[in-house]
Amino acid sequence: MKDNIREFEYTQADFDILRKISNQHSGILVPDDKFDMFYSRLAKRLRLLGLASFKEYCQYLTDHPADEFTEFINSVTTNLTSFFRENHHFEYLTETVVPELLKKKAAVRQVKIWSAGCSTGEEPYSLAMALKESLPAGWDLKILATDLDTNVLATAANGVYSADRAAGMSEQRLKRWFQKGRGRQANKVRVKPELRAAVTFRQLNLMRDWPMRGRFDAIFCRNVLIYFDRQTKTKLAERYASLLETGGYLFIGHSESLHQLDTAFEPIGNTIYRKTAK
Numbered sequence: 001m002k003d004n005i006r007e008f009e010y011t012q013a014d015f016d017i018l019r020k021i022s023n024q025h026s027g028i029l030v031p032d033d034k035f036d037m038f039y040s041r042l043a044k045r046l047r048l049l050g051l052a053s054f055k056e057y058c059q060y061l062t063d064h065p066a067d068e069f070t071e072f073i074n075s076v077t078t079n080l081t082s083f084f085r086e087n088h089h090f091e092y093l094t095e096t097v098v099p100e101l102l103k104k105k106a107a108v109r110q111v112k113i114w115s116a117g118c119s120t121g122e123e124p125y126s127l128a129m130a131l132k133e134s135l136p137a138g139w140d141l142k143i144l145a146t147d148l149d150t151n152v153l154a155t156a157a158n159g160v161y162s163a164d165r166a167a168g169m170s171e172q173r174l175k176r177w178f179q180k181g182r183g184r185q186a187n188k189v190r191v192k193p194e195l196r197a198a199v200t201f202r203q204l205n206l207m208r209d210w211p212m213r214g215r216f217d218a219i220f221c222r223n224v225l226i227y228f229d230r231q232t233k234t235k236l237a238e239r240y241a242s243l244l245e246t247g248g249y250l251f252i253g254h255s256e257s258l259h260q261l262d263t264a265f266e267p268i269g270n271t272i273y274r275k276t277a278k
Helices: 012-026 032-049 054-063 065-076 088-104 122-134 150-158 171-177 230-242
Strands: 110-116 140-147 160-162 178-180 188-191 199-203 216-221 244-252 265-269 272-275
Touching: 012 032, 012 054, 012 065, 032 054, 032 065, 054 065, 065 150, 088 122, 088 216, 088 244, 110 122, 122 140, 122 171, 122 199, 140 150, 150 199, 171 178, 216 230, 230 244
Parallel strands: 110 140, 110 216, 140 199, 216 244
Antiparallel strands: 160 188, 178 188, 244 272, 265 272
16 A cells, blocks of 8 residues: 555654554564554544544654553454364363373362463363363363453453354354354354353453462463564563473464473474473
8 A cells, every 4th residue: 555545644654663662562573564554453543533644643652651552552463363273272182181180180170271362262262161071070160361452352251252253163062152142143152151250351461560370280372472582482481381380281373383492391292382390
């Protein structure tokens, strides 16, 4: 798209300012090819605020951080997810991890999972379904689901999705865990209260302090590390390890790797890692 047909004046300098602000806040690297994406995502903010150019928006963001910063981050954050995405992770969880936990945690009968970068909630709800279907009755399941974007967290906590988002699941699973909408909601489904009760949603910036205490049995941080540089990836891996039980698991995205990073994890295969005693 050329500048002379844009609705708002937008320059490379504007883009550089905005991606620097985003990086300083979130640690996410914004490559040059996101130039047009930033324009399309933020143009609606300029319309709403009555601004004439991205230069004005940069100034507004600097002058009114309390009012605009969350809207800015929500606008430029990419959220792509689905139920049981990269299903081999859920199969490994139920077929390998759960049997280990049944022996290891028989005394406490509690499983704790963290879904970091949970987006609109499909991942943590998929975790809840898989684990509730495979854990014996009487076991306590606690899933923490966090994301930087407050808008997607609101969608996740509500647990309402278009029916086509859940179309890939079996009829048995749909019937057990979802309520079908009626009337004007006929094309939607809602996660049942029993499943929602297993998941706690919280806003969290991975570059800031983490308030969690205690240890998790597994952490799902998929398609998040890809946005960071090597130093930040290593730091995040170290922080994840500090919150995992020895022998706990880290699941990352299919295009990600901890290869050549000095971490406390050993590769299991299929983008699955296990914390060692290191």
